[in-house]
Amino acid sequence: MRNILGKLAVQTVREGDGQMPMQFALCGGVQAQDLAELKQWYWSEELTDDPATAVFRIEVRSFVLQVDGLNVLVDSCCGNGKTRSVPWAHQLQTDWLQALGRTGLSPADIHLVLCTHLHADHVGWNTQLRDGRWVPTFPNARYVFSRKDHEFFSTQTHEAHNREAYIDSVLPVIESGQADIVESDHCVHREIEDGIWLQDAAGHSPGCVVVNAKRGGAQAMFMGDVLHHPMQVVRPDLPFFADEVPAEACATRQRLLAEAADKGAVMFPAHFPDAPGGRVLRAGRGFAYDFLQPGRGRGTT
Numbered sequence: 001m002r003n004i005l006g007k008l009a010v011q012t013v014r015e016g017d018g019q020m021p022m023q024f025a026l027c028g029g030v031q032a033q034d035l036a037e038l039k040q041w042y043w044s045e046e047l048t049d050d051p052a053t054a055v056f057r058i059e060v061r062s063f064v065l066q067v068d069g070l071n072v073l074v075d076s077c078c079g080n081g082k083t084r085s086v087p088w089a090h091q092l093q094t095d096w097l098q099a100l101g102r103t104g105l106s107p108a109d110i111h112l113v114l115c116t117h118l119h120a121d122h123v124g125w126n127t128q129l130r131d132g133r134w135v136p137t138f139p140n141a142r143y144v145f146s147r148k149d150h151e152f153f154s155t156q157t158h159e160a161h162n163r164e165a166y167i168d169s170v171l172p173v174i175e176s177g178q179a180d181i182v183e184s185d186h187c188v189h190r191e192i193e194d195g196i197w198l199q200d201a202a203g204h205s206p207g208c209v210v211v212n213a214k215r216g217g218a219q220a221m222f223m224g225d226v227l228h229h230p231m232q233v234v235r236p237d238l239p240f241f242a243d244e245v246p247a248e249a250c251a252t253r254q255r256l257l258a259e260a261a262d263k264g265a266v267m268f269p270a271h272f273p274d275a276p277g278g279r280v281l282r283a284g285r286g287f288a289y290d291f292l293q294p295g296r297g298r299g300t301t
């Protein structure tokens, strides 16, 4: 599915999905009232009215953004054949490259790879194995990494799978000379509010950024992992279990939801159910979400 926002065209490239208990994902904070609120605008078969049995399902995907003749890949999923200390990313063999092909693009067509952060499920297809070496998958692309995340993940050792991802999916790109390591407010194309620019979204990781794009229509906000699931629109104040600095991640989530609602921006969260794009509305105690795709919301699976 292609979303058109002025001169922007956005498509999704799906790699897979996963699930975990709702109360594990959101650190035991979800109440029955929250699920009832969610049910007003989104529901899916793995959800239940009881927080103890509700399941938090996520998808893993990239986005292709096309504007002004540029083909931009936002995030690059887990990748194939990577050795990981977590089963959900270990030695995957998915058809992600074929899914990219269904957008009409081959790896050589990609001009820019923008990683919202350097977690293992956002950098994997940055590289692929060729003749026993991890080499950049996109031979003609510049890859943009945030300086703060680069500094953090080049030295952190407490999460083995993210360390492994840095070594085989980030470092080879830097060594190839194709990486640009930038500040979290870097402007990538043209200018802020009329081009493509990054915005600080620290919390889930130190250098997390939102990728913003706007050209003659509504602003697109590629949210990365600021949000993983529609429940976080209802309860942005609850930490996600993998947030590096939980209080900062919650404040960032609330700030960016408010900004998107005020601007009428269209969000593209990395892990929402297909099709993920939608607008944020102020509702009840917090926010609701209006999926762009007709019928995507309540009652669909």
Ligand SMILES: [Zn+2]
Binding pocket: 119, 121, 122, 224, 225, 270, 271
């Ligand atoms: Zn993620």
